[in-house]
Amino acid sequence: MASELDPPAAAVFRSLAEAMADAAPDGCTAAVLTCDVSAGAARYGLVFERPDGEIRNAPPLSGLMDRFREDLRTIVERDADGAAGIEVTVRASGDYTAVVSPRGGHQPWPGFGCQIFVIDHDHLPPQPGEEQEGPAAPAPAGDPEEAVRLLREVLALKQEIVEHAEELRPPVAPERLTALGAPADLAALYGVTDGHPLMFNGYEWMSLDELRARMDARLRWWPGWELGWDDTVLECDPPDTVRRVTGHPRWFPFAHDYGGNYLVADMAPAASGRPGQIVRMGRDYDDGPSYLADSVTGLLRMELNALRRGDYSTLDDEYVELGGPEWEEAAARNARERSIDARRATLASVGPQVQRLTVHHGGDLDLDMLRNAPGLCDLQLECRDPDLRPLLDLPLHRLHLTVDTVDLAPLARHPELRSVTLRTERPVSVAPLATLPRLHGLDLSEAVVADLGKLADIETLRFLMLTEEQWRELRSGTDRLPPLAAAGLAGEDGLERALRWASGFPTFRAPDELTFTGRLER
Numbered sequence: 001m002a003s004e005l006d007p008p009a010a011a012v013f014r015s016l017a018e019a020m021a022d023a024a025p026d027g028c029t030a031a032v033l034t035c036d037v038s039a040g041a042a043r044y045g046l047v048f049e050r051p052d053g054e055i056r057n058a059p060p061l062s063g064l065m066d067r068f069r070e071d072l073r074t075i076v077e078r079d080a081d082g083a084a085g086i087e088v089t090v091r092a093s094g095d096y097t098a099v100v101s102p103r104g105g106h107q108p109w110p111g112f113g114c115q116i117f118v119i120d121h122d123h124l125p126p127q128p129g130e131e132q133e134g135p136a137a138p139a140p141a142g143d144p145e146e147a148v149r150l151l152r153e154v155l156a157l158k159q160e161i162v163e164h165a166e167e168l169r170p171p172v173a174p175e176r177l178t179a180l181g182a183p184a185d186l187a188a189l190y191g192v193t194d195g196h197p198l199m200f201n202g203y204e205w206m207s208l209d210e211l212r213a214r215m216d217a218r219l220r221w222w223p224g225w226e227l228g229w230d231d232t233v234l235e236c237d238p239p240d241t242v243r244r245v246t247g248h249p250r251w252f253p254f255a256h257d258y259g260g261n262y263l264v265a266d267m268a269p270a271a272s273g274r275p276g277q278i279v280r281m282g283r284d285y286d287d288g289p290s291y292l293a294d295s296v297t298g299l300l301r302m303e304l305n306a307l308r309r310g311d312y313s314t315l316d317d318e319y320v321e322l323g324g325p326e327w328e329e330a331a332a333r334n335a336r337e338r339s340i341d342a343r344r345a346t347l348a349s350v351g352p353q354v355q356r357l358t359v360h361h362g363g364d365l366d367l368d369m370l371r372n373a374p375g376l377c378d379l380q381l382e383c384r385d386p387d388l389r390p391l392l393d394l395p396l397h398r399l400h401l402t403v404d405t406v407d408l409a410p411l412a413r414h415p416e417l418r419s420v421t422l423r424t425e426r427p428v429s430v431a432p433l434a435t436l437p438r439l440h441g442l443d444l445s446e447a448v449v450a451d452l453g454k455l456a457d458i459e460t461l462r463f464l465m466l467t468e469e470q471w472r473e474l475r476s477g478t479d480r481l482p483p484l485a486a487a488g489l490a491g492e493d494g495l496e497r498a499l500r501w502a503s504g505f506p507t508f509r510a511p512d513e514l515t516f517t518g519r520l521e522r
Contacts (some may be wrong), residue, residue: 009100012071013516017096019067021520023060024048024090031090032494033064037076038103042069043112075100085109087495094520101495101511108489108502111226114445115489115498119507123462123485125418125440126224127233128397129243132270140276142185142295144174150300151189151199157307158198158320170195171454172208176452180212182252183265183276186296201303201322203255203263211254217262220247221286225486229441229463230419232378232398233288234355237332239375242266242274242289247281254296257511259283265296282327287356290329302326342383348372359383370394377416408432419463422447434458444470445490453477465490468501474502 020031028051035042044065076084082204083103090096103109108117129401159165172194177187195207206214222228230263233244250268260283265276273291278299280290293299306312306322313321338350339358347369350357354373359365362383367390370376379391380400388410391399397418399411405426411417412435419441422428427450433439434457441463442455452470453460465488466474474481502508 009075009514010516010518012068013088013096013098014518014520016064016068016071017090017098017518018088018520019064020046020060020088020096021057021094023064024037025050025055025058027051029092033086033088034494035072035086036084036103036109037073037086042073043406076186085495090520096518096520098516099495100514100516101499101515103511104516108498111488113490114226115501116225116486117489117502117505117508118225118486119505120462120485122241124220125229125231125462127220128416129233129245129248129270132240132243134277135269135273137269138269138275140185140295141274142183142276142297144185144188147185147295147297147300148192148305150297151192154300154303154307155196155198157304159306161312161314162198162318163318166197169196169207170194176208180215180252181250181267182254183267183296185276186254186265186281189296197327198320199303200255200263200299201320201327203257203261206253206254214253214256214262217253217256217282218247218251218264219249220245221282225285225463225488229465229486229488230398230421230443231286232356234336234377235375236288236291238272238291240270241277241291242279243268243270244288246286246288251279256282261285263292263299290333291463350376362386367391411436413437422449430454431457436460443488443490445488455482456480458482462486464488467491471501471504485498 008187018032024031025048027050028048031049032049032452034045044061046061048058052476054325060394064378072086076082081102085101085103086098088098089094108115110133169199172190174187174191177190178184190208195205197204199205235244236242246269247506249265251264253262253264255263261280262282264279264281266273266279267275269275269277274294276295277291278296280292293302303322306324311323315321335353337356338354340349341360342362342365347365350370350373352373352375355375356378357373357376358380360382362381365383365386367386367388370390371393376394377396378398379396382402384404386403386406388406392414395416396414397416399417400421402423405424408428408430409432412432415438416438417436418438420433420439421443423446425448427448429450430444431451434440434454436461439458439460442461443465445465445467452474455464457472459483462485464482464484467490471489487505489498
């Protein structure tokens, strides 16, 4: 028993069990605290079990966590390599059990209302931009000589505005930048100064050493399977200039905003783009990058024009913030998304710029009106029994349906659909989904499915979310599963049940659990 070998941990769990028992309401038969603790993150849940039902995440949870959070984190860091699930159960009899389960790569990880088990750690859902064509005759728009001239002008004006002149840093040979993949006009700027805090608007130009340390920032942003299995990358404006990806190995980061966002020189543009075009990407661009300029040269022209027309403000006499329509992006990005209450507005109000649409309280809807949005790629729909035929002509990548029932046959062989979530009241056949050539993810945990066995026929499926009962039905009805890279177990299942479910996958390895038991004097 770990409680004999590790008195500090045993003492923490005994104190925690006493606090849980004291917080339990009258008539409670058990209190169960679940925690997932890892570096920099933690999730907690508290359930009081009663004969008349459960009470979840009651107010005592926050008080318990304020008191015991750091102790639990210390136990996990010391005894479980920094990441573990913890489940503490206290029964009315006073008996309690605490289980610490290290979270390795071969065990399930808890999410919000689910457990995620990763089977193939090297696989990520493909993004549409990975298949996009580049320019037929790529030619950069930037000019190294002009870029250097513009840089000197912009720096001189900004230094005059803030009334101090910060010395230029020692230059770097441009060849060192081009060897890393930078466009020629950006590389030429480093021949003047190795970055500078007054450049660029809203971002700070990084030195060579700093950008080398941040090269991984250009790679795809990945939130994990719980959120990332059905993420959608929207088209930026102008269309088909930037690939529909959230990161790319040929994006070259050169400036950052200290908040997880970057300016990158895009050396792998889409068909209508130019090599070296400037793109915003990072934490605030999880739905896709934002086009800014055709080159670093063009970006410097934008800065110079704003300065010359006096369209700027200063912050603490240390920073110059530029204004003007060329810097505005919120309006165009927001126009791509729409959420409507169908009791107050019709689908006729959905315009051609909309790419992501959420419809609440749909009732009986005529989806023909969605043809007015030819770029619609993300649809979340709440209605009764929709006719899905109009969706076959739309470039949908993600579809969430909350319906009484639905016939999925009109979606057969949809060329783009990649992820589907179904919530139904009556049985639905999922057999048509096996015809979708790009279907990658599926959540049926809130659907009544008439033919779960058909899922085995979906050869492209890499993520599947089901309830424990649905997983049991699927496994009993077929001797094979789709070639999943990750699986989800929906529901607030305890650690023991999650491990039992995950044990049905060949890559599962039972964790080396630490168990602490005791009895409280009540």
